[in-house]
Amino acid sequence: MNKQLIIYFSFLLLCFHYSNGATLAHSPAQAPSKHVAIAPAKAKTITPTKAPTSLPVPAVEPPSQVPLVPAPPHKALHTPTDVTKILEKAGIFSVFIRLLKSTSVSIQIENQLNVSNTLTIFAPTNGAFGALKPGTLNTLSTEDKVQLVQYHILPTLVSLQNFETLSNPVRTQASNTNDFPLNVTVEGSSVNITTGIVNATISGTVYEDNQLAIYKVDKVLLPLGIFGPKPKTKQHLAPSPTPLKPSKDTLIRLLRRRLSPLQKNPLAQTRQKGTSRTVLS
Numbered sequence: 001m002n003k004q005l006i007i008y009f010s011f012l013l014l015c016f017h018y019s020n021g022a023t024l025a026h027s028p029a030q031a032p033s034k035h036v037a038i039a040p041a042k043a044k045t046i047t048p049t050k051a052p053t054s055l056p057v058p059a060v061e062p063p064s065q066v067p068l069v070p071a072p073p074h075k076a077l078h079t080p081t082d083v084t085k086i087l088e089k090a091g092i093f094s095v096f097i098r099l100l101k102s103t104s105v106s107i108q109i110e111n112q113l114n115v116s117n118t119l120t121i122f123a124p125t126n127g128a129f130g131a132l133k134p135g136t137l138n139t140l141s142t143e144d145k146v147q148l149v150q151y152h153i154l155p156t157l158v159s160l161q162n163f164e165t166l167s168n169p170v171r172t173q174a175s176n177t178n179d180f181p182l183n184v185t186v187e188g189s190s191v192n193i194t195t196g197i198v199n200a201t202i203s204g205t206v207y208e209d210n211q212l213a214i215y216k217v218d219k220v221l222l223p224l225g226i227f228g229p230k231p232k233t234k235q236h237l238a239p240s241p242t243p244l245k246p247s248k249d250t251l252i253r254l255l256r257r258r259l260s261p262l263q264k265n266p267l268a269q270t271r272q273k274g275t276s277r278t279v280l281s
């Protein structure tokens with residue numbers, strides 16, 4: 001009896017299980033299969049379309065930002081201006097470059113540009129030097145050569161439009177305007193330079209930024225102080241720009257003494273010695 005009951009119940013269970021499995025197998029296969037078949041199809045078509053549209057957007061944006069932002073400010077701010085390189089690139093100033101280097105005025109220019117001073121340079125072309133009488137430069141003393149080169153440099157930035165605002169005689173880097181007068185005349189867009197010996201014309205802009213302007217001139221600017229009828233070579237011995245620096249230093253020293261007389265005395269003394277040496281030399 002027990003065995004029969006067990007067999008019977010197990011048969012019933014099997015039947016029940018089978019029928020359930022059959023109904024379960026039929027019902028999901030028919031009804032949900034339609035829903036599932038449609039829904040995943042939509043979901044699959046929707047999610048891929050959403051995913052690609054959302055992914056390429058950040059992928060496209062970075063390349064468009066990268067090239068625009070970092071490139072220009074680095075170049076403009078941190079590359080020191082090299083005047084001889086600029087002139088070399090122009091290709092027609094090799095004699096002037098040689099003079100700048102042999103007189104060490106190129107180093108003075110570099111220093112002045114390093115401390116953010118502004119300058120205007122009149123660069124005579126090789127043709128301008130070629131038009132000089134033979135031996136004009138060779139007969140000059142090194143001191144006169146320095147003055148000649150410095151005469152071609154103004155201690156301020158002058159744009160082409162601003163030449164008419166200058167008052168004659170214009171100050172140059174040469175020792176003084178009495179021995180080294182330089183007059184500028186403007187007519188429309190043309191700028192002429194008169195030294196008293198030669199008349200020159202600005203024939204083009206070689207370089208211009210917010211610190212430095214270099215103009216091409218068709219003549220070497222021969223100053224009266226060197227090439228005039230009465231050259232005053234003895235007055236060239238006193239250099240004009242040096243007195244400014246010691247006066248600043250003495251002011252700073254006086255301020256330091258007042259601020260901390262006890263603590264910074266040894267420092268102040270060493271600095272006094274240092275400056276007094278430079279003043280004497």
Ligand SMILES: *[C@@H]1O[C@H](CO)[C@@H](O)[C@H](O)[C@H]1NC(C)=O
Nearest residue numbers: 080107108109110111112114
């Ligand atoms: C000017 O500054 C540059 C770097 O900023 C330096 O290499 C160069 O020696 C400086 N020149 C002078 C003459 O001080």
Ligand SMILES: *[C@@H]1O[C@H](CO)[C@@H](O)[C@H](O)[C@H]1NC(C)=O
Nearest residue numbers: 185186187190191192199201
């Ligand atoms: C500049 O010089 C040229 C000739 O060298 C002359 O024709 C012109 O009138 C001058 N311009 C001025 C403003 O002096």
Ligand SMILES: *[C@@H]1O[C@H](CO)[C@@H](O)[C@H](O)[C@H]1NC(C)=O
Nearest residue numbers: 168169181182183194195196
């Ligand atoms: C330069 O200009 C000044 C003032 O106008 C004048 O006195 C002087 O004679 C001029 N010098 C030359 C060389 O043209």
Ligand SMILES: *[C@@H]1O[C@H](CO)[C@@H](O)[C@H](O)[C@H]1NC(C)=O
Nearest residue numbers: 185192194196197198199200
């Ligand atoms: C320069 O120009 C002035 C007039 O602007 C003229 O008197 C003088 O002779 C000229 N000098 C030379 C060397 O051409």
